Amino acid sequence: MPPAGEETFVAGALSARDAEDMLYCGFQAGALEGAVRDLVQTGALARDFAAFRVDRRAVVVACAMRTPPSGGDICCPGPLSPGPALAFGATPLEFLRCAAGKGTSPASARAGGRSWTDVRRGLVACEGPAGGMTQVMAGVAFAFQRRGQSRAALVFEDRRAVETGRWHEGMSFATALRVPLIVVLASVPGAQASAFDPAAAAANYGLEAVSLAGEPLSRVHERVAAARRRAVEGGGPSLLDLGPRHVDDEWNETQLAEWPGGGQVARRRAEKAAVAAVQSAVARLAAEPAPQSADALASALSDAPMLPHWTRDDPPNPGARRPALAGHERFGESRRPEPPNPGDGTHAIVGEPGSGHIRPSLPDPPDAD
């Protein structure tokens, strides 16, 4: 239950379009779940993805961060869960490319899984051992604080991340500096309960952990918006606990009907568009070429080729890999600028936030009533 004295949800604060955005992202998440299941069955995706699920409530959390007057927030979606990324503008095709290791741009083919860092669109990918992204996002939030911007950072962690020292060090930094960071603990279904109570973990940092378990979507949205306001006003970090997942409860008739703009017409329109977007992504994925192995040679440093040396007056070096191919021309080739693809999102640009809505303008579906 929400504590007494909290401000209540003002549905009117959401424009119809914002509300529909959320519906669109939620339905997209569901469609993506289905598409991944199918692709695993056909062998197009590795079996690791069989357990793939998207937390719809995490989508709602991420959408709430994008509700005006917000803008320029940065979000780190949880491991393997693209829901919040969709809300921040990642496309289903990007997700599928990462999962399949396809695409010609570096991230999708090189790092797999969830490599969509693109701070232009407000995305930082979750990479590396559990718990670590709380540290990184605390630093993102620090950058906002340092520049005096009204922006906040949002990070999703598995509930068991609270067992890691990394998570605690991230929280300790965020609290000591009072940066605008919102930490959300989420679980995939079947997640083992942690030995630790998130509420107690929050108290350790002088925070109150807001439990969102069993709350309706509108309430989730409202609590996140409140935490965000608090963060950008200098109130410091928040910890929100989505609790264990109950998939059927989180995106059902009752939940949706209550959602502003959740009426039948809008819902069907959003759902149709979402399903169509995922279908087209699946089709495009199949048609995309496998990546070129030359990409593997692009340097891990920004200013140096990674090729083993091979010059004419040296004794030739067979220890260098594939010497016949190792000429510098070849490396030059792999550095050719790629065809611009602004929606691709796999090339990060460090700079100022983008803005605006993330959903393509949707025509009414023909059978709208």
Add this chain to the structure above:
Amino acid sequence: MPPAGEETFVAGALSARDAEDMLYCGFQAGALEGAVRDLVQTGALARDFAAFRVDRRAVVVACAMRTPPSGGDICCPGPLSPGPALAFGATPLEFLRCAAGKGTSPASARAGGRSWTDVRRGLVACEGPAGGMTQVMAGVAFAFQRRGQSRAALVFEDRRAVETGRWHEGMSFATALRVPLIVVLASVPGAQASAFDPAAAAANYGLEAVSLAGEPLSRVHERVAAARRRAVEGGGPSLLDLGPRHVDDEWNETQLAEWPGGGQVARRRAEKAAVAAVQSAVARLAAEPAPQSADALASALSDAPMLPHWTRDDPPNPGARRPALAGHERFGESRRPEPPNPGDGTHAIVGEPGSGHIRPSLPDPPDAD
């Protein structure tokens, strides 16, 4: 204030000898503080030791762990603070050897500072980055649990250790496995207050942090004994917070008078003996030879010499250090058994706990009344 319903301190549970042990260790700590100050002034010890202080209340905590029916507990003294080590049987000479890098046994000359691990006597040295010893001592406590022994582990940490991920990972292990571990947060005088409240940090692990700030010595002793009982009975870890230090408050007339066996005679006897022990240690230290550099060559592995190779039919290798000295005889020499010195404590023996009192039998001082 102690919560209601706690059992009260039964002075009679302490034998006169146990009570006097505590006095002896406390006075020894004080004498050592003075001796170190003097040795820094004469240049016999590095300037780093100028700030050296011993928390007398930490001595009391450690003594409480040794009160019957306990036995075989293992203690890790805090960084640089030898108080608890003295209570577990380390001698002032050992401390001074470590500080001065003297002695012929490996630990004192090699690692410096606080290298007195000797599980026979119940000592594990605090080494490495802050917070890490809570992990190690959680594992010591796990070994007791695994063997079904009625023993407990005690670790002292700086209060700021709660900022480290290491400390949290140690706590998380200890709590998840419910091992008999007692964690004491102690500060040297002037320590910066941590951003984190130890009580909240404890709640994170389902514990109640017992604050011992401002408590009389007898109460400190009692709370530790209670935490120990709880631990060995399977109740899991405890967190005790000694609070910021107020040196003058912790070992004064009022505190001592209240102590069982803290009467004038016993006090003077203990103090005299303690001062004498420290004085004799200072004298022995001055007379001890500097360590042999051959010791530096003893291997970091238990079963391999560390010498660079040098054999007759190889081309000689000037890259090997000091080849003239590098014969295997020389290494053999450095492995010669040392003259037995059971009180030296610098050779760890892994095995079962020692037992019994740590204070030499004290003759009454001639001027006792």
Add this chain to the structure above:
Amino acid sequence: MPTDAPPEPAQQPGGAGEAQPAARTAPPEQVARTRMGQPATFLEAVSEALWEEMERDERVFLLGEDIGAYGGAFKLTKGFLERFGPLRVVDTPIAEGGFTGAAAGAAHMGLRPVVEMQFMDFISPAYDVLTNYVATSLYRGAGPLPLVVRGPVGGGARAGPFHSQNVEMAFFHTPGLKIVYPSTPRDAKGLLKSAIRDDNPVIFEEHKGLYRAPRFRELLPAEDYAIPLGKARVALEGDDLTIVTYGLMVHRCLEAADALARDGIRAEVIDLRTLLPMDEDAVVASVRKTSKLLIVHEDTRTGGIAGEIAIRMNERAFEWLDGPILRVAAIDSPVPFAAPLEDYFLPSVGDVTAAGRYLHKY
């Protein structure tokens, strides 16, 4: 905090004295190959070694994530919890530093912990405690710390940069540690037994590509056997060229040696087995015979183990060298995820063969 509250039963140690196994259940399938007279995979060999050492020595116990109730991410410890109980098969929080530190504490008290990293990539959070605390213990006079950290390593499984690493070079520079990296089921079992019996901390790497592959199955000795640490193995004799390697690459190098043999080049393949301490004498002996040295490792190139071997051979076999010491290694990059990139990144049989031919002609 009342001290008389009864402890929670679920968390209680098994009994008053040493923990007793819950029941003498039948050994699980993956530890029964040898006793059934069947050849064992690499994974089964590791599993057998753990089981047998735990039966032999009650001080040995396991810690790791999901190794108990779940049986381990690779099911390597399936059935261990049932046989040995929760005090010897310890499910830990997700805190590799924390439970490695705890293992060190248990080792101080005379136990012999075997820590599993679910993927060895996750040893990095334990880097601090391993290099600063564990590796220095004997040196500091704090006694030997017998503990093993083991787990799956290596590329080729399309697992991307965080589940494909080789970790030897993170620890190779740390005095006080041993590093073992076996290439066959027989070696895996015998070396793991030695690692568990060793008084020093040991990092034990198991290549995922060897775990289940049927073609690496081997009939293992029925009796208890251990293979000493620090001794290399001549996997193939030859006198034209020495190839020094370890782990999965041993098999790639043997394939390359086959190809070279078809050209009349007789390569000697040395499987290091233990990387630290290294069996330098074995390499010296071979190089003095063949006068050519090629080093092959799956790990990335710069700062790889080939460098240390090269300088040691300069120190001890320079006069015998008739060509440069060369290496084949992975490209200096994180491990790529996509299959074609990963295949290109990893050293191939063709790479080794080409380098061998070149060096032979030199």
Add this chain to the structure above:
Amino acid sequence: MPTDAPPEPAQQPGGAGEAQPAARTAPPEQVARTRMGQPATFLEAVSEALWEEMERDERVFLLGEDIGAYGGAFKLTKGFLERFGPLRVVDTPIAEGGFTGAAAGAAHMGLRPVVEMQFMDFISPAYDVLTNYVATSLYRGAGPLPLVVRGPVGGGARAGPFHSQNVEMAFFHTPGLKIVYPSTPRDAKGLLKSAIRDDNPVIFEEHKGLYRAPRFRELLPAEDYAIPLGKARVALEGDDLTIVTYGLMVHRCLEAADALARDGIRAEVIDLRTLLPMDEDAVVASVRKTSKLLIVHEDTRTGGIAGEIAIRMNERAFEWLDGPILRVAAIDSPVPFAAPLEDYFLPSVGDVTAAGRYLHKY
């Protein structure tokens, strides 16, 4: 949780826009040497570089333990807090992993963090985030992560095994990182400026033995100068023997070269300056001239950087070698505490001279 509670003033950012310095206070003594026309110590050179880069580029900021109010354990950042304010001189909790991770996040947003490790030994808790997250960022398509991790390293200060380490080999094997280890005040200032301006993550090692020693004082250029990363320096020309080294050892090697010169042996001393990427061409050129190579590093022997140099010279200069590539390094042991042990452990001028003589005669 009411959202209208006023934030605590002590924790508030300086203002609504970019943080403004509290006041244009006079530069502290340790950054004023050059502008006063006086020679600077190594520590002062580092301090000047930080100060000038912070004045030049508002994106640059510092994080670390006790660097603000206390001015740093070595007083290197004394007066910085007063000048640049708490949002650019950030006192952190004792959590090296946590604040290095946070620095990475700030770098994602276009800031340029300079992380201080109070002693570089304490970089080990940040090993995980540096190798897995920071070093892989560009490769993963997550953009470059310009951040510098700097701090004091090295032995000789009687500081024992946990405050005396050299850390280069912990990171030398990680693609995506650069490692810089200067030997003079001039290089320290110029290289640190380049490191801060570099788009890649850089580990920057400062030897404590150089920090305050008056004999290493140098008059620095009055103008803004930067020394490019990845370029070695010929510290002494010679054509009998190449000695490759870096950091404090450069000075030991120059002393040894003096001694060798008295025997008529002209050693060339190459100061690598940047260890990763390494200026291989400079070493190749020298070895092709002298045909003898000795590598000297303060860090311990096995797995030290000498190996990588040795195999690269095998790859590129084998034909020119008239003797084995040899090395002088510390003994394979943690850094001893006691003075006589530490002196014995560290490479000495005598060691280098003896090795140089031997190699010259070879």
